[in-house]
Amino acid sequence: MKTDVVVIGAGAVGCAIARELSKYELDITVVEKNEDIGGDASKSNSAIIHTGYDASPGSLESELVVAANPMYDKIVRDLDVHFEPVGAILPAITDEQLEQLPAIKDKAMRNRVYDVEYLTREDVLRMEPEINPEVRAALYIPRESIIDPFVLVQAYAENAYANGVHFLLSTKVTDIRTGDGCVQSVITTGGEIETKWVINAAALYCDEIAGMVGKRCYDVVPRRGQFYILDKNTSCKVKHIVLPIPTKTTKGRLMCPTVHGNMLIGPTAEDLDDKSATETTADGLESIRIDVEKLVPRVNWRDAITQYSGLRPNRVPEGLHVDTYEDLNGYINLSGVRSTGLTLSVAMGKYVAQLMISLGMNAPFKKNFVEKRKGITRFADLSVEQQASLIEKQPLYGNIVCRCETVTEQEILDAIHRPLGARSVDAVKRRVRAGTGRCQAGFCTPKVIEILARELKMPASEIMKNEKGSYYVVGDMR
Amino acid sequence: MQKITCDVLVIGAGPAGLAASIAAKQEGAEKVLIVERDESIGGILQQCIHPGFGLSYFEEELTGPEYYARFADKALELGVEVLLNTMVLDIGDTGVVCMSSKDGLSIIEAGSVVLAMGCRERTRFQLTIPGSRPSGVFTAGTAQRLMNRENAMVGRRVVILGSGDIGMIMARRITLEGAEVIAVVELNDYLAGLTRNKVQCLDDFEIPLLMKHTVTDIKGKKRVESVTVCEVDAENIPIPETAVEYPCDTLLLSVGLIPENELTHKAEIEISPITNGPVVNQYMQTSREDVFACGNVVHVNDLVDNVSLESERAGQCAAKYALGRLKKAEDVIQVQPGRNVRYICPQEIVNSGDGGEINLYFRVTSPEEKVRILVKTGDKVIVQKRALRVNPGEMEHIRFDAKEITSPDLTVEVMKEAI
Incomplete structure (x- = not known):
């Protein structure tokens, strides 16, 4: 195989880079070890589009996050992604916290996030009645926003695909061949790919990839974040992203709505050695409960419908880096993309493209670049009249498969049959939300397995939850 | 969008919906319509292929499919209509909105509605x-x-958490299919399900039952590889030193059922925080007077036989309401749970002054032996009965006539028998 650019990793950053580069006359191949696009950290995070108010002023991370935030107005319209600029509130509950507010505001200004405002106690309680009534004052950061992180990455990838990008899934990079001071090829479990450029967007594994070209000058130490999701009907809800005031040791746990109306609470921050340690722990979950009750005392934990955890690809030594090397043409190494990775993905695409141009990439703009991507029609979001006419056109919209989230059979077929479509139960879930409701897939799992088996022409025993080996049924009973 | 009208609309064609529809028909409702989201009727009984159903209702032992088939035959014979593959989206003020692949969206105008979603x-x-x-x-x-x-x-190797009935029945089912059930693990010191299921499903197959234990960890990246089981202390907190890791590929959970009340919630009907189902009176009428409810959507039952009886009352009263024959609920008494009573259903009694049998179902808070169950109006005992043993896993009931009620304070309590 031969290509111009290999992007390693189909998470938010890898897919955003691939999409941006697909605006040029380049042959691009994304290589992903998982069975689905969507990455690791990109699919298990707090689903927030940040402003960069608390970044380290003057850093590359600050530059990219601050630049990225205003780009979402357009990107979510072009790519049809659910996004809501709900705003964030940082309440000061104690005197000590009250004293910290000016410094936080000052840092926001230095990051050029100028629209941060003080809120009085009355303002806070009016805007967010569930906040601890002992609140003294708060900061309001209007452009902190929430997004559907699964769909954002799918949208980047699908749009990149529509513009000719190849995706190799379930394909692991095992080596990178170099010679004459240039990258030559990428060796994968699916064969060798000759290429001029290699972009390492492997996040958690970016240190190992860098090691393949002798550029491992840092380590990735996964920092786990555990989260709770609460039922849409929970008795205590917030409308904004409620952020704690950070302490010296931790940024703390937040509570916010998701674009689907659930409550999201977390995360923890635990440094680990194991890059696959995505389990939740009793201690971690308890620490979330204790912390968040200080912000929002009435949180109803009995309404928890799930818990999950994700690993931030934390870099040691710290900091976001995009490195190129004089002795290795065509190799671009990204490292230290952490909790702001989802936010800065869109800006990172542009940054990397510009970097390549400065390094001599001179492919012309594509004349027929497809700018827009249409998402899967979500039946539950439509008016009764729209629903009626949709079923008339396509009767499978009349079959509800996931009753908690009102997901129809046609939406599941769309998830399976669109480009880069779902091949597993989790992949269906991340595209159309089947199984994300309060019964946590109890009722719809058998049906989704049946639909996947039918559409992919496979026996039910070969339908996986996600990766190979995560089977549901061991075979027919008789 | 098509418009349908009926006298009584029943949501759900499981045992509750079937029994309600039959009773509504027998009460004189002309058009009784069941809306069912599955492709066939019978509800969860379709998958309950084991015996043990009907012992009290039919006085013979039936399987789940045999049990519902008797109701289904009767319903169809009486002319109850059924819309299959049809999902109710909303119970609005102007009608019930439902949809199906075949008919698209429909609005059903009904004289009364019976919730039977399980x-x-x-x-x-x-x-x-x-x-x-x-x-x-x-x-x-x-x-x-x-x-x-x-x-x-x-x-192939299964641990089951929770001694609920489905869990115990599945322990036997899995064993009969040649797989191994390593243990059934129960947090409390009493059984969550029926004693007869412990005897027939666990003891008879020598499946270990670990009381006062729970699962504290699940391991395995792709498929379950092991679960960790710990003993718990008096407060049900796991004791870390007692942890045992059991290699297995499956963990089944039988840790409780929750009434399915999305529609009830949307319709802004009052829901009990204890049962998680709608608050009902003896007519099985909810806080919205044209909406009735029965079966597991109201409170989770142990025996389908009880569901059938309760649902017949709901269907009958829903028909009476649709035909304008149900008295308006005016003088309403709350039934108060007294000593060792967790909840009572119905929660409210309409004291019409005309009397009529009241059948109160309730669960105790904790197991107790040699007790007396009392219903009191004010300080006066209306009815009492003895029980050798009461258990939260087994629903109790007690009957009396409404005309005995003389005070707005109506209490059910469980008292220790004086020795």
Whole structure:
């Protein structure tokens, strides 16, 4: 195989880079070890589009996050992604916290996030009645926003695909061949790919990839974040992203709505050695409960419908880096993309493209670049009249498969049959939300397995939850 | 959008909906319509292929499919109409909105509505069981559906958390299919399900039952590889030193059922925080006077036979309401749970002054032996009965005539028998 650019990793950053580069006359191949696009950290995070108010002023991370935030107005319209600029509130509950507010505001200004405002106690309680009534004052950061992180990455990838990008899934990079001071090829479990450029967007594994070209000058130490999701009907809800005031040791746990109306609470921050340690722990979950009750005392934990955890690809030594090397043409190494990775993905695409141009990439703009991507029609979001006419056109919209989230059979077929479509139960879930409701897939799992088996022409025993080996049924009973 | 009218609309064609529809017909409702989201009637009984149903209602032992078939035959014979593959989206003020592949969206104008949507299972996440999130963690009912309706075997080495009835029945089912059930693990010191299921499903197959134990960790990246089981202390807190890791490929959960009340919620009908189902009176009437409810959507029952009886009352009263023959609920008394009573259903009694049999179903808070169950109006005992043993896993009931009620204070209590 031969290509111009290999992007390693189909998470938010890898897919955003691939999409941006697909605006040029380049042959691009994304290589992903998982069975689905969507990455690791990109699919298990707090689903927030940040402003960069608390970044380290003057850093590359600050530059990219601050630049990225205003780009979402357009990107979510072009790519049809659910996004809501709900705003964030940082309440000061104690005197000590009250004293910290000016410094936080000052840092926001230095990051050029100028629209941060003080809120009085009355303002806070009016805007967010569930906040601890002992609140003294708060900061309001209007452009902190929430997004559907699964769909954002799918949208980047699908749009990149529509513009000719190849995706190799379930394909692991095992080596990178170099010679004459240039990258030559990428060796994968699916064969060798000759290429001029290699972009390492492997996040958690970016240190190992860098090691393949002798550029491992840092380590990735996964920092786990555990989260709770609460039922849409929970008795205590917030409308904004409620952020704690950070302490010296931790940024703390937040509570916010998701674009689907659930409550999201977390995360923890635990440094680990194991890059696959995505389990939740009793201690971690308890620490979330204790912390968040200080912000929002009435949180109803009995309404928890799930818990999950994700690993931030934390870099040691710290900091976001995009490195190129004089002795290795065509190799671009990204490292230290952490909790702001989802936010800065869109800006990172542009940054990397510009970097390549400065390094001599001179492919012309594509004349027929497809700018827009249409998402899967979500039946539950439509008016009764729209629903009626949709079923008339396509009767499978009349079959509800996931009753908690009102997901129809046609939406599941769309998830399976669109480009880069779902091949597993989790992949269906991340595209159309089947199984994300309060019964946590109890009722719809058998049906989704049946639909996947039918559409992919496979026996039910070969339908996986996600990766190979995560089977549901061991075979027919008789 | 098509418009349908009927006298009584029943949501759900499980045992509750079927019994309600028959009773509504027998009460004189002309058009009784059941809306069912599944492709066939029978509800969860379709996957309950084991015997044990009908012992009190029919005085013979039937399987789940045999049990519902008797009701289904009767309903069809009486002319009850059924819309299959049809999902109710909303119970609005102007009608019930439902949809299906075949007919698209429809609005049903009904004289009265009976909620009979049943219940759903609690999940590992509602219990906050930590660990990884591999495949192989099933609620017992999902595994039962896969095995009994989809012919799909769920695993080879199984741990079951919770001594609920479905869990114990699945322990036997899995054993009969040649797989190994390592243990059934129960947090409390009493059984969650029926004693007869422990005897017939666990003891007879020598399946270990670990009381005062729970699952504290799930391991496995792709498929379950092991679960950790701990003993718990008097406060049900796991004791770390007692942890034992059991290699297995499957964890089944039988840790409680929750009435399925999405529609009830949307319709802004009052829901009891204890049962998680609508608050009802003896007519099985909810806080919205044209909406009735019965079966597991109201409170989770142990025996379908009780569901059938309760649903007949709901269907009958819904028909009376639709025909303008049900008295308006004016003088309403709250039934108060007294000593060792967790909840009572119905929660309210309409004291019309005309009398009529009241059948109160209730659960105790904790197990007790040699007790007396009392219903009191003010300080006066209306009715009492003795019980050798009461258990939260087994529903109790007590009957009396409404005309005995002389005070707005109506209490049910369980007292220790004086020795």
